[in-house]
Amino acid sequence: MRALEWALVMTQLAAAAGLAWPAQRDARLRLGWAALLAGLLVLQPVLEGYRWQLWGLYAGSVLLAGSQLLRGRRLLAGSSLALLALLSAAPPLLFPVPQLMPPTGRYAVGVTSFAVTDPVRKEIYSNNALDARAVLVQVWYPAVPAPGAQRGPWLENVEQLAPMISRAIKMPDFLLDHLKYGVANSYPNAPIISTPALLPVVHFSHGWDSFRTQSTFLMEELASHGYVVVSTEHPYGAVGTIMPDGRVLQHNRAILPRGAPADVYHAAAMRQAGQWVGDTQLVLGYLRALPQTEPANQLAGRLALDRVGITGHSNGGGAALEFCSRSPQCGAYLGFDPWINPVSEQARSAGLAQPALFLFSDRQSLTGWNPQENQEQFAQVRPNLRGRTLLLTMRNSGHYDFSDLPMLSPLAPLLGLKGSIDGERALIIVRAMSVAFFDEYLRGQPQLLLQNPTAAFPELVNSSS
The missing domain is CATH 1.20.58 (Methane Monooxygenase Hydroxylase; Chain G, domain 1)
Known part of the structure; x- marks a missing residue:
């Protein structure tokens, strides 16, 4: 309050x-x-x-x-x-007004958002086969805000988005109207820091029926430590996407046909993951081309895009895994409860050569998430992880304990949004492990935390060996 x-x-x-x-x-x-x-x-x-x-x-x-x-x-x-x-x-x-955890890094955080349209791919989930695929992108980065600058909102277009989130958790539309008062720790369009070195980049994909700012606590934390964090919103798989021209792209549940035979469902899930992999490639390609296409953009020429950290939650974690199995641009993979069903047989067999950190939950969710079923499919991937790999499970955690969503209400466990682990403690663990992982594998700075994570966080179970 x-x-x-x-x-x-x-x-x-x-x-x-x-x-x-x-x-x-x-x-x-x-x-x-x-x-x-x-x-x-x-x-x-x-x-x-x-x-x-x-x-x-x-x-x-x-x-x-x-x-x-x-x-x-x-x-x-x-x-x-x-x-x-x-x-x-x-x-x-x-139902308090959300208050995001302040980031712990040395830098203030700037944020900007924009849309990117694919010049080649068509939209496969809209009613018009001629629609070009377009995505919405939000970027957090280390910044130097002007004196007196005001922090931005947690959610853009919240008046339209809040009812969509309410419906996603099977609640009345008005329930989350107060999210309009939620304030982030980042400053819209603040000047990026000046440094001769290129800034390391991390790309994030959200989960099914979610949104690009679902894990703002982590985006801001990484940016405060000097990373540029790019979160792509995947239309029709997101809870709802409000494009800059005012179009509202509603969530399309038919993408994943519940109740369909397993082979039909798996084919649909792979198609969805392939679309999200294409979105990631589109956005990273757009950022790489900025010095030629938009030289005045403050991100132009500032980003280390040859080796990018690739991360995601749930469906987004599965799509990120698929991307890393295909692309040498993936320098390190971090998956938060990655959903393995959409990962192709080819990617399961090929595995990953890159370093990888998997953070899993261990509690079944009221929303349908089943950790045991997911682990059964992950067993096909695990033997083929050839880079240095950490496999960690957070005790008493739920599927959404890797996101901002548990902070919506103390009733979050009853709504299926978290496990019994203390919500703030879960976010502290996620932030610390993520920063340490990317510091070691994108920046080349060895991290003691990765040597023995359970000593620092007894809530973690290490099944890497």
Whole structure:
């Protein structure tokens, strides 16, 4: 909860306690309580913004202010009002405004977004076979923000995106309206740092029915340590994509036909992964061409694109694995609960020559994620991992503990968005392991953490040997 939201709760409880205290007879004191409640009732929506979860607190403030003015005899008793204040605090506590973990690196973080259209590939999932494939890209990078610069939102176009996320977790459209108040730790279009060396690049692909900023906690962390992190939103597989021209590309569930025979489903999953691999190639090619196509772009000529870190979550992790099996441009692979079903037989057999870090969850999800089934398919890949490989499982974690989504609510475990592991602890582990992995294999800086990760994080199980 935000500061003035807490102030409303605590003031209501104090005012209700005052009503229950017979010694409170001073009309000036009661008038002071009423004025304080009225002031907070005005200031909170103005300074912090209204959200539906606060309706109970607003109503309670009106009742308490009135009870103070009427000596508590004509409305509700003080004890009843105290109970009402506690009950009214539940919705904003259960659905707080998201607060992202601040990054720990030496650099401030800039962020920018843009669309890229493929000059060759056609869109295979839209209703128009002539549509060109286009993706939305967000980039985080080490920056030097101007004095007084303001941090940007966690989600762009949140008014359209929040209802889509609500529907994805099978909740009413209005439930996450308050996400519009979520603020990131990054500064839109801030100047990139000046350094003679090329900046290392990491590409991220989100999961099925998700979005490009699903793991902003990690994107900002890597950027604060000097990486340029490129996250591609894959239309029709994402929860919903709002293009710069205003087009809304809705999630297409038919891409993965649930209930279809296993071979039909696997073929559909491979087709989806192939499309996402093409998206990654498109975006990296676009960035490489910037010095010729957009020399004024501050990313032009600043990126080390010969060896790129490739990472992803769930479907995105499977597509990233497929990409690394095909492309020497992949310098290191990091998979967060990568879904193995869409990985082709050729990629399973070829495996990876690059260094790889796999971080798995161990808890079945209410959303349908089954770690055991995924591990059975991963068994076909594991013998063919030829580079240095770390296989780690985070105890008591769920499929979405590698993303920002658990911070949406303390009810996240009940919604199938996380395991029983402490949410902040899970994110700390993910950030530390990711930075160490890319520092060693993209920058060539040996990391003690990779030698014995379970010593630093007992929550991890190492099955690499």
